[in-house]
Structure formats: C-alpha cells, structure tokens
Amino acid sequence: SQQGEEDPQALSIQEGENATMNCSYKTSINNLQWYRQNSGRGLVHLILIRSNEREKHSGRLRVTLDTSKKSSSLLITASRAADTASYFCATEGVDSSYKLIFGSGTRLLVRP
Amino acid sequence: ETGVTQTPRHLVMGMTNKKSLKCEQHLGHNAMYWYKQSAKKPLELMFVYNFKEQTENNSVPSRFSPECPNSSHLFLHLHTLQPEDSALYLCASSQGEREASQETQYFGPGTRLLVL
Numbered sequence: 448s449q450q451g452e453e454d455p456q457a458l459s460i461q462e463g464e465n466a467t468m469n470c471s472y473k474t475s476i477n478n479l480q481w482y483r484q485n486s487g488r489g490l491v492h493l494i495l496i497r498s499n500e501r502e503k504h505s506g507r508l509r510v511t512l513d514t515s516k517k518s519s520s521l522l523i524t525a526s527r528a529a530d531t532a533s534y535f536c537a538t539e540g541v542d543s544s545y546k547l548i549f550g551s552g553t554r555l556l557v558r559p
Numbered sequence: 560e561t562g563v564t565q566t567p568r569h570l571v572m573g574m575t576n577k578k579s580l581k582c583e584q585h586l587g588h589n590a591m592y593w594y595k596q597s598a599k600k601p602l603e604l605m606f607v608y609n610f611k612e613q614t615e616n617n618s619v620p621s622r623f624s625p626e627c628p629n630s631s632h633l634f635l636h637l638h639t640l641q642p643e644d645s646a647l648y649l650c651a652s653s654q655g656e657r658e659a660s661q662e663t664q665y666f667g668p669g670t671r672l673l674v675l
Contacts, residue, residue, distance in 0.1 A: 478661050489561065489649055489666035490602075497661060535602065539661070545590055545609060545653065547664060549602035 452550050453536060459556040466523040468553040470536030471516075477539045479512055479519050480547065484533045493521075493534075526557045562586040563667035565650050571673045572640065580635040580670045582650030590655030591633040592664065593625060596647040608633060609655050630655075640674045647671050 454469045470479070478497045482490040496503045496512045496519065503510045509522040523530055533554050537547040563584045572578050584591065593605040607615035608627040622644075624636040633650055647669045653662040 480663065482666075487647065487669070487671065489563070489565075489668045490651075490664075491561065492663045492665065495661065495663060537602075545592075545607055545655070545662065546604060546615060548604075551599075551601045 453534070453553045455553060456551070457554045457556070459558065460526055461558050462526060462528055464526055466526050466530070466555055466557070468521045468534050468555070470519045470521070470550055472519075472536075472538045472548075472550075473517065475541045476514070477541055479510075480537045480539070481508075481510060481519075481521050482535045482537060482549075484535065484552070486532075490535065523555075526555075528557050528559045531555060531557045561665045561667065563650060563652055563665050565648075565667035565670050567670060568668065569671045569673075571675065572637070573675050574640060574642075576640075577636070577638045579637065580648055580650075580672075582633040582635075582667055584631055584633075584650075584652040584665070584667075586652060586665060588652040588654055588665070589630050590653045590662070591627060591630070592651040592653075593633065593635050594649040594651065596649055596669070598646075602649070605635075637672075640672075642674050645672055645674045 452471050480495045481493045484490045494505050494510050496510050507524045512519045533552045535552045537549045566581045590609045595603045604617050605619045606625045611627050626634040649669045650667040651664040653664045
C-alpha cells in the first residue's frame with residue numbers, strides 16, 4: 448500500500464503560531480495533495496505538488512516534498528482559529544491515475 | 560461550496576432497508592468517486608467512474624451498488640447493510656481527461672449514514 452501516514456495525529460497550538468504536519472508514503476508517486484476537512488464535512492483541496500517539485504506556496508501554506516525520503520510537510524503560518532480542521536495528504540501513484548490514497552489525517556486545533 | 564452536492568445529508572436505515580445516496584456535480588467533470596470515511600480510519604476509495612464507465616471497484620461488498628447514468632450524476636444503492644457500514648459517505652469529482660493525472664478532486668459534503 449502507498450497509504451500516506453500523517454504525523455502528528457493531533458496538534459494543538461495557539462493562534463498566531465505556525466503548524467507543521469508531516470506525511471510519509473511508500474511507493475512512487477505522480478503527485479501529492481493536501482486536503483482539509485472541517486468536522487463531518489467534505490474535503491477541500493488545498494495544494495498539489497508534483498513529483499518533480501520540491502516546494503510550493505499558496506497564501507499561508509507551504510508544502511515541501513522529498514521523494515528520496517517519500518515524505519511531505521505542510522506548514523501553515525500565522526495560524527487562525529478558523530484553521531481548526533483535519534488535514535489529509537493524498538498520493539496519486541505513477542500507475543494509478545484518478546486514484547488517490549489518503550492518509551489518516553492530522554487533527555489541528557488552533558486555540559484563540 | 561465546491562459544486563458537488565449530496566443528498567440526503569443524513570440517513571438512518573435498518574439492515575433490511577433499501578436506500579440510495581445521490582451525488583450531483585455542476586463542474587462539467589467526467590470522473591466521479593465514492594469514498595467511505597469511518598471513525599479513526601483513512602478515507603477509503605470505493606468506486607471510480609470515468610466518462611460513465613466504472614474503472615475502479617475497490618473490493619466493495621455487493622450490498623453497495625453504484626450507478627452513473629451520466630457524467631453529472633452518481634448514485635450509491637444500498638441494500639441489506641450491516642451496522643459496520645455506518646460511516647460518512649463522500650462523493651467527489653474531477654476533470655477526468657482520458658490520459659490525465661495530476662487531478663484535483665472536489666468533494667461533496669457527504670451523507671452521514673447510520674445502520675441500525
């Protein structure tokens with residue numbers, strides 16, 4: 448399985464602090480994506496990083512990808528209470544177009 | 560809103576009931592997906608339809624039966640479910656080009672299913 452595994456499982460920080468979540472996977476990928484899910488709702492796509500990219504930014508989000516270590520990190524800077532959610536990484540394998548394998552997620556709590 | 564709607568949002572059913580979940584996307588996409596999300600487990604892909612053809616059945620029990628009448632609509636027919644089937648069922652869609660990868664998926668809000 449190339450299932451992604453997020454670390455930590457849960458993270459609690461103060462508003463204004465940075466939050467870092469990590470994801471590891473097992474097989475070769477086309478891309479890695481990060482999604483956010485508010486409690487009991489659908490997932491919202493945040494950012495996609497291709498296998499030939501090492502870093503990508505979107506607003507307060509910064510994603511890195513290290514294919515040699517099969518790992519990625521998501522950094523949320525200057526966190527806000529509204530960032531409270533679960534964050535999932537998902538990988539698209541090189542032989543698996545359309546098929547995303549999701550990790551178990553990191554539950555982020557940002558305290559006001 | 561993501562452009563993907565799901566109905567109903569909540570469903571309670573007995574093990575002998577037959578019910579259907581509906582998903583509709585307004586994004587002009589050609590690929591649609593069903594996922595199951597259980598407590599404390601990763602999101603599980605159930606089915607994939609691309610250009611109305613089923614391209615993935617991830618070893619899903621036959622008590623779950625998908626239907627994709629056109630590229631905008633996806634159904635999940637439920638019959639004789641078990642209590643362990645209680646979960647959040649999420650629908651998603653993506654562009655679905657024939658040779659595509661690098662696709663972003665757009666999710667609906669989900670149907671919370673409870674099987675008694």
